[in-house]
Amino acid sequence: LGRHPGICQSLPKPCRDAMKGMFKTILLGDEATTQAEIAKFKVKHKTLKPHEIGIPSGVGSVTEYMDSDRLYRKGTPINSRASIVYNNALAKSGLSGQYESIKNGGRVKYVCMKLPNPWKENVFGFVDILPPELELDKYIDHEELFEKTFLKPMRLILDPLGWKPAPIASLESFFG
Numbered sequence: 001l002g003r004h005p006g007i008c009q010s011l012p013k014p015c016r017d018a019m020k021g022m023f024k025t026i027l028l029g030d031e032a033t034t035q036a037e038i039a040k041f042k043v044k045h046k047t048l049k050p051h052e053i054g055i056p057s058g059v060g061s062v063t064e065y066m067d068s069d070r071l072y073r074k075g076t077p078i079n080s081r082a083s084i085v086y087n088n089a090l091a092k093s094g095l096s097g098q099y100e101s102i103k104n105g106g107r108v109k110y111v112c113m114k115l116p117n118p119w120k121e122n123v124f125g126f127v128d129i130l131p132p133e134l135e136l137d138k139y140i141d142h143e144e145l146f147e148k149t150f151l152k153p154m155r156l157i158l159d160p161l162g163w164k165p166a167p168i169a170s171l172e173s174f175f176g
Helices: 005-010 013-028 031-045 078-093 142-161 171-175
Strands: 055-058 107-112 123-126
Touching: 005 055, 013 031, 013 142, 031 142, 055 142, 078 107, 078 123, 107 142
Parallel strands: none
Antiparallel strands: 055 107, 107 123
């Protein structure tokens, strides 16, 4: 990750911590041991709360990307889009007074969402916690988040070694 210094700041802390442990496994172990550790972390990742696995990001602009209906326009960056969806959800749910809205220049965490969901969006932002009143936890796409926040950065290390993050089933093993 040395050639990609900004990548670590844009990852959730549990993923950064798991990667640090993974470096030791890679250096002292082998591909199978590394794959087992990745599988173990994947199980743990699915148990983490949205605020623990949300992708941290700054938001340059929220208002610049909104149209007259306070919806996002085509081409809106994912962090701004997630922020607009969150702000609209707070307003429509009557939660604006209970939770801080996301403003231009603010910080956001966002999660990937399974479709369909109540907000009909594949991404959802929040400031500190995903408001439990919105009941969105069951729509979080843990597979997509794990891919984006853990496997993709790990591939920067595994690919040059010729290692895969999970065992590849072969016809030999199937019939063997």
